Amino acid sequence: MLSLDKFPPGCKGVVDSLDLSDEAFRRVAAFGLIPGSHFNLTRCAPFGGPLVLEVGSTRFLLRRSLASLIQVRVAE
Amino acid sequence: MKRFALLGLPNTGKSTVFNRLTGMSQRVGNWPGLTVELTSARLLLGGKMVELVDLPGVNDLTGYSDDEAVVRDVLMSTAFDAAILVLNAAQLDRQLPLALQVLASGIPAVVVLNMADEARLLGITLDLDVLRQRLGVPVVLVSAKRMEGWPALMEALNRQAASAATASHAQLDRVPETQDAIMQARAKLAACWNLPAVLPEGMTEKVDAWLMHSWLGLPLFFACMAVLFNLTYQIGTPLQGLVGDGLDWFKTAALQQWLAPLPAIVQSLLLEGVWQGVSTVLTFAPILFVFFILMAMVEDSGYLARAAYLTDAFMAKLGLDGRGFVMQLMGFGCNVPAILGTRVMRERKQRLLTMLIIPFSLCSARLQVVVFFAGILFTPQQAPWVLLLLYLLSFVVAIFTAWVFKHRYRGNEAFLLEVPPYRLPGMRHMLIRAVAEVRAFLELASSFILMGVVLVWLVSHIPAGDNKTLADVLGTVMAPVLDPIGIKHELAVALLVGFVAKEILLGGLAVIYGVPEAGLGAALLHHLDWASAMSFLIFTLVYVPCLSTVAAIRRESKSRAFTALSVGWSVLLAWLISFAFYQGVHLLR
Ligand SMILES: Nc1nc2c(ncn2[C@@H]2O[C@H](COP(=O)(O)OP(=O)(O)O)[C@@H](O)[C@H]2O)c(=O)[nH]1
DSSP states (O other), X not given: OEEGGGSOTTXXXXXEEEOOOHHHHHHHHTTTOOTTOEEEXXXXXXXXXXXXXXXXXXXXXXXXXXXXXXXXXXXX | OEEEEEEEOTTSSHHHHHHHHHGGGOEEEEXXXXXXXXXXXXXXXXXXXXXXXXXXXXXXXXXXXXXXXXXXXXXXXXXXXXXXXXXXXXXXXXXXXXXXXXXXXXXXXXXXXXXXXXXXXXXXXXXXXXXXXXXXXXXXXXXXXXXXXXXXXHHHXXXXXXXXXXXXXXXXXXXXXXXXXXXXXXXXXXXXXXXXSSOOOOHHHHXXXXXXXXXXXXXXXXXXXXXXXXXXXXXXXXXXXXXXXXXXXHIIIIIHHHHTTSOHHHHHIIIIIIIHHHHHHHHHHHHHHHHHHHHHXXXXXXXXXXXXXXXXXXXXXXXXXXXXXXXXXXXXXXHHHHHHHGGGOOOHHHHHHHHHHGGGSOOHHHHHHHXXXXXXXXXXXXXXXXXXXXXXXXXXXXXXXXXXXXXXXXXXXXXXXXXXXXXXXXXXXXXXXXXXXXXHHHHHHHHHHHHXXXXXXXXXXXXXXTTXXXXXXXXXXXXXXXXXXXXXXGGHHHHHHHHHOGGGHHHHHHHHTTOOGGGHHHHHHHHOOHHHHHHHHHHHHHSOOOHHHHHHHHHHHOOHHHHHHHHHHHHHHHHHHHHHHHHHHHHHO
């Protein structure tokens, strides 16, 4: 298990847990990121910029500061 | 009259559906008690007049974002006969929960699954009949952009409008929480909506390999912005010239003759006051129009999200998000549309912070003034460097402002943004939007600017004894603040003119020194020394860009206090920088 900001780009993973406030959780959940959901980390912006994730056919960006609060594991 | 609400997540094609249904008849309007404007329009459905209200895109009816609160407020305070729920058919996994929340609230709904074309390309399979049964409401599959599936949509809407049921308020206490809604949505979609295990690679991935590249992305972004910027000038400036010429022609060919019988002072008020104001407002229209088209292209094509991706690392440090950078850059063309463009940022605090820094972007009207002053104060070799320094100054001032205010207008760290597939923007959609924006802005700004121009006219024409006008008195009264920054008293009124619009500043200076505009350079050199001319220039760059910008800030923030803060802060900064410059030069001498 590792936090999403440390996840290797280009790999597929599964969300384990989200250590977020109620408000932040709703925002993240609206993009399909909830415990158990599968995602694909497509890219990371340089200079500590945001990550691009793919959940289902939805692609979105989120900041690293938020990603560090999301625990994930590599999908087998 | 019946009332329908248009609801859906952001970016699902809601406004495209709205435009398709209502065309040019739409109105942007204020809703009592809301800090955002809502667009609404009337159309005939099922033999009844229906008012369709476009609500902001939301993710979750129980969420905490500004837009989510707005939607809840509207749904609670207003009775609706039906909700038209627009969902992206390719993303039902994350979009259906909202639909279930709306259905649970008890408002009759028609579910519109949009982007049928994209869902098909992705190989998504969907069993409409099963979904219809499970949801218990009409469900239609359309592509708003291509008008696919339209007859079925119209039939469903007509039937809904023709029903005899009375309008009802949403019962928000019955809406399921986020997680429950997600679980229910899963069950509804099981075996009736399927995403292929591996999505086909499309054009978007190939383009993004370049545009989102780790080190090519940023240069390409700046190249894109440069092209856009040039386009605004190349198309907007000639159009602006054309409108200006037309208005001048009207003034000399018709207006002056009509007004000739009137006393000279009234003529002057009408021509140099009122007409000047009208022309200032109208010459804004073309540049606004061009800007809105270009902005819509950036936004609708999906590039704005890529720009946000590339610049977010830097902007996050300033308490802003990446989209603010694009607006800041657009502000170098004209501040007004950049302020209006901040509407893509849905969080109020982020918008306010962005609106606070945009006025420092050195816009094209101020550029004219700078180029003129640099031309008379410096050698042709020095002038470009001075220009560059002044551009840097405007960036530094903007960054400083963001740094000062970032805690007060702290955005939410939980910033997520959809990165949509690249899409070809719809021409019709863009035109309708641009026309509506320009119209709404002119309605608001015209009174503002007219008042400003007439005020300036009054100040420079009302006699105040001793052969003096109010303008002279103003200079004397302002002496304690003008003297420390080396600005001559007679220029007080020029600063007032510049406050109205920088476009008329040079003309105003010419009037003050009683020379034709061609002789202004010599007159300035004669009356001003180098340090006070530079101080005047710096002040001009930093303080309020123009009344139109103030009007735009007022309209978008819906707050007098914020507008006053924005104006006050820029005047204060302008004074401080001019003071530092002028006193610094004197110390060194
Ligand atoms: N491929 C496709 N694109 C669409 C469709 N409807 C809207 N769009 C595009 O999707 C983007 C977002 O649409 P818009 O109406 O602005 O969405 P809103 O944010 O929900 O109001 C624009 O680029 C539209 O041109 C559709 O049916 N198919």
